Amino acid sequence: MGRELNKLTALSIKNFGPGKYADGGGLWLHKREDGGGQWVLRVTVHGRRREMGLGSASEVTLKEIRDEAAKWRAVARQSLDPIKERDRLRREAARNLHLLKEIARDAFESRKAELKGDGVAGRWFSPLELHILPKLGKIPIADINQTDIRDALAPIWHSKAETAKKAINRLGICFKHAAALGLDVDIQATEKARALLGRQRHKAGNIPAMPWPEVPAFYLSLNDGTVTHLALKLLILTGVRSGPLRFIREEQIDGDVWTVPGEAMKGRKDKTPDFRVPLSDEALEVIKQARKLARDGYLFPSVKRGVVSDMTMSRLMERAKLAARPHGFRSSLRDWIAETTDTPHDVAETVLGHVVGGTVERAYRRTDFLEQRRKLMARWADLVSSKKGAE
Template sequence: MALEAGKYCDGAGLWLVKPEPKNGKWVLRITVHGKRREMGLGRWPDVSLAEAREKADEARRELRDGRDPIRERQKRRRVAQRNLHLFRDIAHDAFETRKAELRDGGKAGRWFSPLELHVLPKLGHMPVAEITQIDLRDCFAPIWHTKAETARKALTRTSICLEHAAALGIDVDLQAPKKARALLGKSKTTSTNIPALPWQGVPTFYQSLDEGSVTHLALRLLILTGVRSKPLRFMREEQIEGDVRVIPADQMKGRKDATADFRVPISTEALRVINKARQHARDGYLFPSVRKGVISDATMSRLMERRGMKARPHWFRSSLRVWLAEATDASHEVAETMLGHVVGSAVVRA
């Protein structure tokens, strides 16, 4: 027979309070630090008498230990709420936090893309606190040997995301990425180095670039200045100050706000190439593409590929470095500085 509306005591402070016959709630009356309190234990009939007694016993144990059962429950709920954060949300938050450190605010997508392509589709829906080394192993196993460098970057970014979650107060396993690496083993992929053109062959190749096209002129200036492809391709008229070209810090390799402008001397031959490039200039850029923007690195690479060359544009820097070491008396510090490399500690550089 169903109990009518009213209050029914089960003993030791446990009550069933029924405002109407079909609904009610379990309440535990306790004294905390000298004050009478009522602690709800759930709705009736969803919570059975056995469950209510079990919850009441747990609360009484906490009370005997000098703890407030109501506050302890609130703490557990807060922890559970924190741990419900999905990895996808943590990854996006970690990315937003680091945008200020990334080139162009991370617009190129290079930092986030390894996560977006290889991690979020599999782990994005999981609470970050539940991610284990087994989950990471299963996530990265398909690309661990076939796309080793991409997998390495993605796992490193994942580790950063877990550290971000820990900073937010979420209970995560910070060792999971390290343990996943141990489970995955050493990558079987071997990197293939692209050879640089021996410096002895550079003059002949330089002389062959005689068409006066944007591609030929860009490759010539790349050889003459030893800069990287991007600052060469994005070279603008206003960056030329007499016989010096000033490369803005945001075009130099290095962390944002930790890299300074780089000054490159312009030789007589380089100035001659620049003057020819000015005839092709568009929107302030000396090396525009056929349609819009600037010439691509792939355009220069394809020219060398069509000639049967294994070397690529970037490796003219290597050719220059070897020439400096073998054919000149330039010191190590001077040679490295010419390539825009940081030499020595901050104290030495000062």
């Protein structure tokens, strides 16, 4: 290999005919009949000559190609094969494009159609976002093993058992998604992590509910007109789950009836009819106040984007030193109905949006008890919104 460098000039390169021309230091230009050219670097590693393509002559300047050649000569001087080293660096760069956070987001996007409301509520992604990605999100998924997963989930494996279970299940889906993309991952990593974490000690319990006689006093304390207070008030007044309530939209309300889309009802399939919720005068007043704060069609928007979260409402109750949680108001309502009214079972269960009866029975029943529920919910609203009820 000749040691004299920089023999060629930009003008000479342009005027050369077909052939091979040395720039020095093992750098050669191979010109073709069509006028195009290819840069090739010749180096010797362990007594073996290697020819390394450096790219098209039309795509890089002479200075750029000389700098590139100098870089790979330096690699060869370390007794490393520059071709193999370049391949290694490319593989490493490719792996860095497949960080867990990117794979998780791609897996989520590919499954949106299977999720309720296209996953807008974020319940599929949030266990990953809260408990996995902060610790492992910036690591290439191919580098993540069962020990990494165990260390990420150990702090919540027993204390937040259900959340941890969801997180590891979602992570398993991400690994399978990565494998489908052709990445070299261990799809058994999550199962191995389960073995390391051991059996969960946590036993699921009922969500704490407020005794119904205490609900009026709490309801009257929700008096600052904020989104969180208004959302909790409507939650209490209607007995619906927090998911449909947080995503309530203006167009779902027609007069004194709120129609919840069937796909938003827990445990219901897409073909299930929408669920009508009668709105008491008190509920309509809450909605009137909420309209002043609405954004993007949602009556209960969050401060930044999207809608108010379950956590925001729960924290309000935590700060008030209450054991009960928002979802528990459904139990408060159901207990009140059972203890103070003679409401038929089917009507009481329909108030909470529960599916009543078997398939055949439901096929023949043509009512959702709207009028009976309207009167019942008016009585409930009178109770929780009156000072007398709070005494």
